Structure formats: structure tokens, C-alpha cells
Amino acid sequence: MPIERIVVRFSSMGDVVLTGAVCTAFGAGTGFLTLPRYADLAARLIGVEQVFVPGDALPDVPIVDLQNSVRSRWLLRGRSVVRVERQDLRRRLRVAFKTAPGDRVVERYARAAGVGAAPAPWLPTVARGDVLLLAPGAAHATKRWPYWEALARAWPGPVRALGGPGDEAIVERIGGVCEAGFAKTLDAMNGAFAMVAGDTGLLHLAAAVGLPVVGLFGPTTSTDGFWCHGGVALELPLACRPCSRFGGARCPMGDHLCLQGIEVERVVAALGGLR
Numbered sequence: 166m167p168i169e170r171i172v173v174r175f176s177s178m179g180d181v182v183l184t185g186a187v188c189t190a191f192g193a194g195t196g197f198l199t200l201p202r203y204a205d206l207a208a209r210l211i212g213v214e215q216v217f218v219p220g221d222a223l224p225d226v227p228i229v230d231l232q233n234s235v236r237s238r239w240l241l242r243g244r245s246v247v248r249v250e251r252q253d254l255r256r257r258l259r260v261a262f263k264t265a266p267g268d269r270v271v272e273r274y275a276r277a278a279g280v281g282a283a284p285a286p287w288l289p290t291v292a293r294g295d296v297l298l299l300a301p302g303a304a305h306a307t308k309r310w311p312y313w314e315a316l317a318r319a320w321p322g323p324v325r326a327l328g329g330p331g332d333e334a335i336v337e338r339i340g341g342v343c344e345a346g347f348a349k350t351l352d353a354m355n356g357a358f359a360m361v362a363g364d365t366g367l368l369h370l371a372a373a374v375g376l377p378v379v380g381l382f383g384p385t386t387s388t389d390g391f392w393c394h395g396g397v398a399l400e401l402p403l404a405c406r407p408c409s410r411f412g413g414a415r416c417p418m419g420d421h422l423c424l425q426g427i428e429v430e431r432v433v434a435a436l437g438g439l440r
């Protein structure tokens with residue numbers, strides 16, 4: 166089928182995954198422009214039939230720019246483009262003054278695209294089994310929950326950890342797959358019944374393949390844009406939250422209570438509800 170429109174999102178993994186709400190709604194005939202490192206992921210999104218990277222010649226079709234950055238505006242200059250509304254200022258005010266959260270990311274994407282946001286799955290589903298997946302890593306230290314190994318010991322069934330660069334040590338201690346690329350990461354999700362993760366790209370990737378997820382939210386909150394999944398979001402009602410848009414290197418309060426205060430027992434109970 167010829168390409169009828171192109172969706173644009175350069176990065177990062179979680180954001181590319183969330184464009185699945187739009188690509189799935191569009192269906193066949195969708196092209197996708199992204200960075201080379203996310204081309205493999207974009208090619209798997211339901212509806213996407215061709216992936217382009219910067220520098221490729223694009224067909225003369227309408228473009229939905231879900232990046233809306235200086236780079237995307239430059240690359241798409243002279244084209245017929247609709248763009249997602251950015252809420253950077255609103256999100257900064259939210260962190261600084263604890264104002265009301267903005268719209269969910271998938272809603273902003275869908276509004277720009279002129280479609281209803283399709284519910285997950287947005288990627289081919291994986292075979293279900295009895296393995297509990299854990300995603301202990303996070304790019305920012307304040308997003309890392311401290312009790313992953315305790316959860317692995319407490320869970321009365323098979324456990325597998327998934328991680329990215331920098332997560333090798335903890336993934337090895339729990340047992341799992343690290344730094345494997347999308348194909349192997351998705352393959353490692355086969356046989357799972359659910360995933361526990363922080364507010365990271367792997368959380369959204371697991372939800373996108375149809376797995377129930379338990380999200381552990383600390384310096385960010387489940388209402389701040391990215392959470393849109395039919396699972397359980399665990400978080401504490403602390404006045405300091407959210408203290409950051411993306412997480413940070415250290416807790417400004419010094420105690421990291423937002424994640425230190427989410428006990429293993431609470432996660433196990435949430436998982437029990439997903440069985």
C-alpha cells in the first residue's frame with residue numbers, strides 16, 4: 166500500500182512507543198521518520214509500513230510532526246505539516262510550583278494527528294506465560310527504585326530482568342537480558358505475564374506489546390503525561406512531587422522517599438491483582 170502520511174518522532178524510546186497510539190489509529194499506509202537507532206522499533210509499530218531516517222527522500226504526503234523541535238521544523242520545511250503542541254513551559258511550571266498537570270502525551274499526539282488515540286497493543290503482542298519481568302534500570306538516579314533484588318526474592322515465581330546500557334550488574338544479579346536491542350528485548354518479553362518498571366521506556370514498551378504493567382513513580386507522577394496504561398501506577402502523595410520533568414541525579418530533599426517509601430509488599434500486592 167502506498168504511504169499516505171508520515172508520522173515524525175525522533176526520540177526517545179518511550180516517546181516513539183507512545184506514537185503507537187496514533188500509528189495504530191491511522192493503520193496501513195503510515196510512514197515513520199525517526200533516528201536510525203529507533204528505526205527497528207518504529208518499523209514494528211502497527212500501521213507503519215515504511216521507516217525513513219533524516220536524509221532520506223520523503224514522499225509528498227501529509228506529515229504529522231510529533232517532535233516539533235528546531236530540527237524537525239528544519240528538516241520538514243516547505244512540507245504540509247501538522248505539529249504536536251509542546252507543553253514545555255507548562256511542565257516546568259508544574260515542577261516549580263506544583264501547578265496542574267498538562268495533557269497526556271498520547272492525547273496531544275492524537276489531537277495533532279486528528280485521530281482518536283488507539284489503546285495498546287501498538288506492537289505485535291508477545292506470548293503470555295508466568296514470568297514476571299523487572300526493569301530495574303533508569304537513566305536518572307532518582308527514578309531508580311531501591312528494592313529490585315528484594316522483589317525478585319519475594320516473588321513466588323519465575324523472574325527475568327530486562328535492562329539497557331549501565332544496568333548490567335543488577336540485571337546479572339537478578340538474571341535476565343541486557344543491552345540486547347529491540348528485537349532481543351521484545352523476544353525476552355515472551356512468556357511474561359506482567360512487568361514492573363519505573364517511569365522508563367521499557368514500561369511503555371511492555372504496555373505496547375499488551376502486557377499488564379506496574380509503574381513505580383517517584384520524581385515524576387503518573388499524571389504528568391506518559392502514563393496511559395491499563396495497569397497499576399504506584400506512587401506516594403508527597404508535596405515534593407514532581408521535582409523534575411525527567412528525573413535527576415540526586416534527591417533535592419535528600420531522602421528519596423518517593424521511591425524508598427514504596428515497599429516490596431505493595432508491589433507484590435499490585436501484581437497479585439493483575440493475575
Ligand code: SF4
Nearest residue numbers: 384405408416422423
Ligand atoms: S523524594 Fe521528592 S524531592 Fe526527592 S526525588 Fe522524590 S520527588 Fe524528588
